[in-house]
Amino acid sequence: MSPSSRPTRFFRDTTGHADGLNAGFVRPDTLLAIVVISDEEDCSARDPELFDPSSPVYGATDLNLRCFVHADEAVQPISRYVDGLTALRASRPDLLAFGLIGGIPTELATDATSTDGAFIEILAHPAMEERVDPENPNRLVPSCDVPGRGQAFPPRRLVQVAQALGAARSTVQSICQDDFSPAARDLARLFGTRACQRFEE
Structure with a gap:
């Protein structure tokens, strides 16, 4: 749904592709x-590093709790x-x-x-x-x-x-x-x- 020109970046610094193969998927006159x-x-x-089990930034926190403990910054x-x-x-x-x-x-x-x-x-x-x-x-x-x-x-x-x-x-x-x-x-x-x-x- 995000075009490649959108400033938002995705995983591994990729861009959106709504203006490529997905063009027209979300039409303005439909629900x-x-x-x-x-x-x-x-x-x-x-920060994708949040899911890295060996992360030097988040490694001290159990993987299951990282989204809770580091919600504000990550x-x-x-x-x-x-x-x-x-x-x-x-x-x-x-x-x-x-x-x-x-x-x-x-x-x-x-x-x-x-x-x-x-x-x-x-x-x-x-x-x-x-x-x-x-x-x-x-x-x-x-x-x-x-x-x-x-x-x-x-x-x-x-x-x-x-x-x-x-x-x-x-x-x-x-x-x-x-x-x-x-x-x-x-x-x-x-x-x-x-x-x-x-x-x-």
């Missing part, structure tokens, strides 16, 4: 829907993604939708009645606090746990992206739900609402 499915927090590194700011997504729909903000299925407690999933205050509630929930697990100090405390299926961790940055885009353009669901039907329905509701607005004008 741009982004869905993130993850059982962990976003760790979009500003991880991209949330604004990079919010600004980038909104810029793609600057003239048609109604044609942008963001869906997250992540490690939030199941009772906090948003729906059609949710307002922007829902994201504040999610981020303020005790289970969403990022803290080192005293029983397993090489990881954070899980934010939700499904016996027999696994654990998930607080996706604070991803929820903050949804919060910045607003409840009218975002939905946040739990990856720890036993049944993903409610999540699928709310994603369909959000995307359908956004897409239909284009044809109502």
Whole structure:
């Protein structure tokens, strides 16, 4: 989605290729829907060395905790993604939708009645606090746990992206739900609402 002329640089100092083979992939008159499915927090590194096990800069920190411990200096700011997504729909903000299925407690999933205050509630929930697990100090405390299926961790940055885009353009669901039907329905509701607005004008 980023053209080669964009000042943003990618891994190994490469440039974007939206103006090459991907030209036309994101058309200005279509709904741009982004869905993130993850059982962990976003760790979009500003410094690729963050993932180097033998890094002289970050080596003293367990690999699983580096994105948490070094978030301020080594991880991209949330604004990079919010600004980038909104810029793609600057003239048609109604044609942008963001869906997250992540490690939030199941009772906090948003729906059609949710307002922007829902994201504040999610981020303020005790289970969403990022803290080192005293029983397993090489990881954070899980934010939700499904016996027999696994654990998930607080996706604070991803929820903050949804919060910045607003409840009218975002939905946040739990990856720890036993049944993903409610999540699928709310994603369909959000995307359908956004897409239909284009044809109502």
